[in-house]
Amino acid sequence: MKILLPALSPTMETGNLVKWLVKEGDSVVSGDILAEIETDKATMELESPDDGKVEKILVKEGTENISVNTEIALLRVDGEEIEEISEKPIEKSPQVSSNGSEQPATEVKISMNSLLNQTKENSDEKNWSEKEISMREALNKAIEEEMEYDKDVFLLGEEVAEYDGAYKVTQGLLDKFGSKRVLDTPISEHGFTGLAIGAAMAGLKPICEFMTFNFSMQAIDQIVNSAAKSLYMSGGEINVPIVFRGPNGAAARVGAQHSQCFVSWFSHIPGLIVIAPSNARDAKGLLKSSIRNPNPVVFLEHELLYKEKTNVPEENDFLIPIGKGNLIKEGKDVTIIGFSMSVQRILNALPSIEKLGVSPDIIDLRSIKPLDEELIYNSVKKTNRVVIVEDGFGNTSFGSHLSYLIQSNCFDFLDSEIIKVSGKDVPMPYAENLEKLALPNTDEIVSAVKKVSYIN
Amino acid sequence: MNKKNKNNFTNDQLLKFYEKMFLIRKFEEKAAQLYGAGKIGGFCHLYIGQEAVVIGILSSINSEDTVITAYRDHGHILARGVDPKLVMSELTGRKDGISKGKGGSMHMFSKANRFYGGHGIVGAQVPLGVGIGFAHKYRNEKKISRVYLGDGAMSNGQVFEAFNLASLWELPVLFIIENNKYGMGTSIGRSAAGGELYERATVFGIKGEKVDGMNFFNVSESAIRAREYIEKNSKPYIIEMDTYRFRGHSMSDPGLYRTKDEVNKMKEIDPVLMMKETLLNDYKIQEESIKNVESDIKKQIKDVEKFSLESPLPDLKELYTEVYL
Numbered sequence: 001m002k003i004l005l006p007a008l009s010p011t012m013e014t015g016n017l018v019k020w021l022v023k024e025g026d027s028v029v030s031g032d033i034l035a036e037i038e039t040d041k042a043t044m045e046l047e048s049p050d051d052g053k054v055e056k057i058l059v060k061e062g063t064e065n066i067s068v069n070t071e072i073a074l075l076r077v078d079g080e081e082i083e084e085i086s087e088k089p090i091e092k093s094p095q096v097s098s099n100g101s102e103q104p105a106t107e108v109k110i111s112m113n114s115l116l117n118q119t120k121e122n123s124d125e126k127n128w129s130e131k132e133i134s135m136r137e138a139l140n141k142a143i144e145e146e147m148e149y150d151k152d153v154f155l156l157g158e159e160v161a162e163y164d165g166a167y168k169v170t171q172g173l174l175d176k177f178g179s180k181r182v183l184d185t186p187i188s189e190h191g192f193t194g195l196a197i198g199a200a201m202a203g204l205k206p207i208c209e210f211m212t213f214n215f216s217m218q219a220i221d222q223i224v225n226s227a228a229k230s231l232y233m234s235g236g237e238i239n240v241p242i243v244f245r246g247p248n249g250a251a252a253r254v255g256a257q258h259s260q261c262f263v264s265w266f267s268h269i270p271g272l273i274v275i276a277p278s279n280a281r282d283a284k285g286l287l288k289s290s291i292r293n294p295n296p297v298v299f300l301e302h303e304l305l306y307k308e309k310t311n312v313p314e315e316n317d318f319l320i321p322i323g324k325g326n327l328i329k330e331g332k333d334v335t336i337i338g339f340s341m342s343v344q345r346i347l348n349a350l351p352s353i354e355k356l357g358v359s360p361d362i363i364d365l366r367s368i369k370p371l372d373e374e375l376i377y378n379s380v381k382k383t384n385r386v387v388i389v390e391d392g393f394g395n396t397s398f399g400s401h402l403s404y405l406i407q408s409n410c411f412d413f414l415d416s417e418i419i420k421v422s423g424k425d426v427p428m429p430y431a432e433n434l435e436k437l438a439l440p441n442t443d444e445i446v447s448a449v450k451k452v453s454y455i456n
Numbered sequence: 457m458n459k460k461n462k463n464n465f466t467n468d469q470l471l472k473f474y475e476k477m478f479l480i481r482k483f484e485e486k487a488a489q490l491y492g493a494g495k496i497g498g499f500c501h502l503y504i505g506q507e508a509v510v511i512g513i514l515s516s517i518n519s520e521d522t523v524i525t526a527y528r529d530h531g532h533i534l535a536r537g538v539d540p541k542l543v544m545s546e547l548t549g550r551k552d553g554i555s556k557g558k559g560g561s562m563h564m565f566s567k568a569n570r571f572y573g574g575h576g577i578v579g580a581q582v583p584l585g586v587g588i589g590f591a592h593k594y595r596n597e598k599k600i601s602r603v604y605l606g607d608g609a610m611s612n613g614q615v616f617e618a619f620n621l622a623s624l625w626e627l628p629v630l631f632i633i634e635n636n637k638y639g640m641g642t643s644i645g646r647s648a649a650g651g652e653l654y655e656r657a658t659v660f661g662i663k664g665e666k667v668d669g670m671n672f673f674n675v676s677e678s679a680i681r682a683r684e685y686i687e688k689n690s691k692p693y694i695i696e697m698d699t700y701r702f703r704g705h706s707m708s709d710p711g712l713y714r715t716k717d718e719v720n721k722m723k724e725i726d727p728v729l730m731m732k733e734t735l736l737n738d739y740k741i742q743e744e745s746i747k748n749v750e751s752d753i754k755k756q757i758k759d760v761e762k763f764s765l766e767s768p769l770p771d772l773k774e775l776y777t778e779v780y781l
Binding site: 154180183185186188190191192193194195196197198199200201202203204221222225226230231232233234235236237238239270271273294295 | 553556560564565573576577580584586590616621777779781
């Protein structure tokens with residue numbers, strides 16, 4: 001029997017073989033621990049699926065980035081013939097391209113890191129000492145540095161402490177700062193969110209993690225009615241310096257109740273700041289700025305971006321100002337605007353767009369509220385054409401508002417209608433092809449660019 | 457020493473507490489009058505009938521302790537020592553209001569007086585108050601967060617989440633249920649199953665008791681007992697105050713859900729009158745001293761009224777200020 005590297009989380013594509021707990025020739029029974037596998041979220045134990053003898057170990061311990069479904073060992077199951085090690089990789093389930101059809105995607109990936117390096121060269125930013133790390137590590141560093149910087153900063157949420165974070169973002173923080181400042185809460189969003197807001201009213205600076213922003217719905221009254229409005233209602237007396245953070249949007253096949261973008265919800269509310277970074281560098285700089293901000297900040301991360309790496313300054317005074325977008329690629333023909341995961345979708349479509357002979361300005365908003373209107377309007381006045389890409393439902397969406405702002409501020413400069421590529425107005429389906437169809441895809445982005453450019 | 461005065465308050469102190477109760481009563485009567493005259497808008501929830509609760513608790517509070525409550529908050533912010541002129545000007549929606557006219561009756565705050573509002577959503581102030589208690593503990597402050605809630609809030613889910621957190625994390629919080637028997641127009645019997653309301657907190661390991669909330673001395677004694685318990689054990693405590701509001705839920709409440717007889721019967725144990733009688737009969741405080749206090753308050757309320765009507769409307773530029781800091 002072939003032992004394959006299993007998918008141990010919804011977003012796991014590869015894993016690391018940390019340790020073998022058996023050696024060739026060992027007898028095992030079903031349920032015995034064979035190995036420790038590190039996933040994108042945690043270190044997990046791999047159990048033997050049957051009784052038998054470990055015939056051969058095919059992947060050495062310490063091997064990293066092993067694809068899911070790779071053969072890692074052979075088990076001789078009592079009474080079964082020995083199987084041959086297949087030469088070819090195991091057949092995977094059908095590849096679903098980004099438009100939902102069953103054909104291999106031929107997307108060329110443009111690296112966010114190279115784009116960020118280019119934009120940095122064009123700016124007069126100081127020379128940071130940089131290291132390539134994932135967004136997950138960048139967020140972790142941001143929290144760690146700010147907790148060191150200010151003793152009033154504390155972290156609370158479900159599984160943030162002893163479990164090391166459901167998505168490993170808060171890994172190691174309990175050990176470093178202790179249980180007074182890193183607190184596991186009960187599954188009690190309405191209660192602990194209110195508690196965190198109350199603590200902020202009394203002068204502390206909580207980082208309130210939602211395991212996913214879907215669970216923030218349990219607490220949305222506290223976020224909207226207590227956190228966002230208190231400064232105004234009190235005539236400036238009570239401010240609420242808090243950060244609500246966690247993964248937002250659709251991860252990978254976790255279904256309708258765990259896949260939703262809340263940008264439009266929170267950006268609707270006066271008094272809230274809304275941030276949605278697309279890469280590790282921005283995540284660190286913006287989370288640090290958010291923690292230092294005296295207002296309530298909704299910091300929307302994306303699970304699929306947690307593993308993505310870019311160069312990130314290691315200095316603890318690296319901050320990115322809230323309210324500044326980033327022109328990550330400069331062109332001249334069309335302005336394509338995205339944030340968080342939709343920036344990645346735009347980059348996936350970029351080779352096809354360039355093949356059309358179209359050179360786009362790509363704006364990563366980073367900050368949804370306040371919005372860098374100047375950056376957007378300057379670009380639109382240059383390109384005269386706009387495509388907005390957002391993962392959230394299209395109906396009464398942030399993108400709808402953005403297109404309103406652009407038409408009212410750049411009316412005389414527009415040479416085409418504004419096109420918005422949004423998530424479809426359906427609860428997120430589970431099936432892989434339907435899920436991809438529900439989200440903005442390359443074909444839609446390219447079609448939108450063609451349409452605003454009058455290319456047939 | 458009088459049996460009812462286990463707390464050893466001096467006559468001067470007692471007279472001060474009476475003065476506060478009387479101030480709240482007269483302030484609220486004036487607010488009702490101004491509401492009727494169209495000078496106060498929106499919602500206006502009067503505290504008349506419940507004065508012994510807030511002043512009894514006040515008698516146990518250190519000046520650094522914090523307080524948070526829901527929307528029936530006029531009495532609470534006055535008890536905390538905020539100038540009645542600023543409170544009434546908030547009710548009239550004027551520039552000099554404690555929230556600059558931007559909060560209204562339900563949204564008043566004063567950090568200087570350790571008063572954290574004034575919250576309009578039933579139950580929402582309870583997790584907030586637990587969070588304030590969390591901040592006290594986090595900073596090793598010897599303070600207690602006092603969290604008021606009504607009988608209506610005692611069936612609201614987040615309140616139980618807050619009880620759980622307060623007990624689990626051993627936070628210095630005193631929960632005070634002002635059980636005035638009606639959540640708006642729904643009597644407690646029609647909204648809450650089971651036994652006494654405070655017992656709903658005891659399942660989380662929070663100790664508590666039920667007290668006659670119409671009697672200042674009973675409230676005060678219980679409040680001091682609670683404070684000592686919290687200080688000694690570093691754990692939350694809950695008191696259920698048996699109280700009653702003589703007016704409607706808000707000014708626009710026709711009060712059809714209870715009989716005039718019931719209200720009149722409760723008025724026989726009016727907390728302000730009872731306090732006065734106790735001071736006269738048991739403490740032998742001179743009637744003249746009490747009358748002086750009362751006439752000073754009446755005079756003060758006239759000034760408060762005048763101030764709150766003469767204060768200008770907020771500047772129009774205030775519309776866009778204080779959305780963000």
